[in-house]
Amino acid sequence: QKEVEQDPGPLSVPEGAIxxxxxxxxxxxxxxxxxxxxxxxKGPELLMYTYSSGNKEDGRFTAQVDxxxxxxxxxxxxxxxxxxxxxxxxxxxxxxxxxxxxxxxxRLLVSP
Amino acid sequence: xxxxxxxxxxxxxxxxxxxxxxxxxxxxxKSVSWYQQVLGQGPQFIFQYYEKEERGRGNFPDRFSARQFxxxxxxxxxxxxxxxxSALYLCASSFEGANSPLHFxxxxxxxxx
Numbered sequence: 546q547k548e549v550e551q552d553p554g555p556l557s558v559p560e561g562a563i564x565x566x567x568x569x570x571x572x573x574x575x576x577x578x579x580x581x582x583x584x585x586x587k588g589p590e591l592l593m594y595t596y597s598s599g600n601k602e603d604g605r606f607t608a609q610v611d612x613x614x615x616x617x618x619x620x621x622x623x624x625x626x627x628x629x630x631x632x633x634x635x636x637x638x639x640x641x642x643x644x645x646x647x648x649x650x651x652r653l654l655v656s657p
Numbered sequence: 658x659x660x661x662x663x664x665x666x667x668x669x670x671x672x673x674x675x676x677x678x679x680x681x682x683x684x685x686x687k688s689v690s691w692y693q694q695v696l697g698q699g700p701q702f703i704f705q706y707y708e709k710e711e712r713g714r715g716n717f718p719d720r721f722s723a724r725q726f727x728x729x730x731x732x733x734x735x736x737x738x739x740x741x742x743s744a745l746y747l748c749a750s751s752f753e754g755a756n757s758p759l760h761f762x763x764x765x766x767x768x769x770x
Binding site: 579645648 | 661690692698702712747751755757758759
């Protein structure tokens with residue numbers, strides 16, 4: 546069993562839809578949680594990061610962490626075709642932002 | 658400001674050869690990390706360096722080595738290449754090691770034939 550599980554998709558939605566992307570994890574030591582966006586032939590781009598549990602909002606993006614369920618989510622409101630990419634969750638333990646453990650990524654397709 | 662820059666962008670090598678990949682961090686960033694991303698998978702941690710010292714190593718064989726220079730740039734070396742080493746090699750930098758999130762470059766695509 547992988548430490549971080551993420552549905553690879555693809556997830557296809559129409560423009561303007563609310564998108565929910567999720568990851569589950571097994572290591573209760575994880576404290577730092579990140580979401581990266583990766584376009585084809587590019588490196589991952591940091592979208593958001595949170596420490597421990599709770600919610601964080603940045604524009605159209607909201608990240609949620611539920612440590613009791615070992616479950617994290619990224620919500621995208623008013624999705625745009627430019628949001629079409631692979632979304633990677635990543636997490637690390639109390640050593641901080643090092644030795645990140647990534648999910649496999651979910652491919653999102655937003656159609657006009 | 659320039660982001661993390663990696664060179665070369667693409668590379669083709671033969672089994673058994675050696676390869677050196679290079680990375681320049683974002684200006685002001687003192688920590689560099691290396692990750693391997695196999696097609697269809699998430700990146701996997703290889704090394705982290707902070708102030709020229711190794712601060713972490715992932716589950717990779719000794720054929721993989723790295724170093725960080727006084728200007729904070731870094732090299733990843735892989736010896737005795739195997740077909741399974743074909744992947745996208747990503748470099749990430751952060752301001753100060755464990756306390757700052759990682760910012761990735763666009764990677765070097767290595768193909769081993």
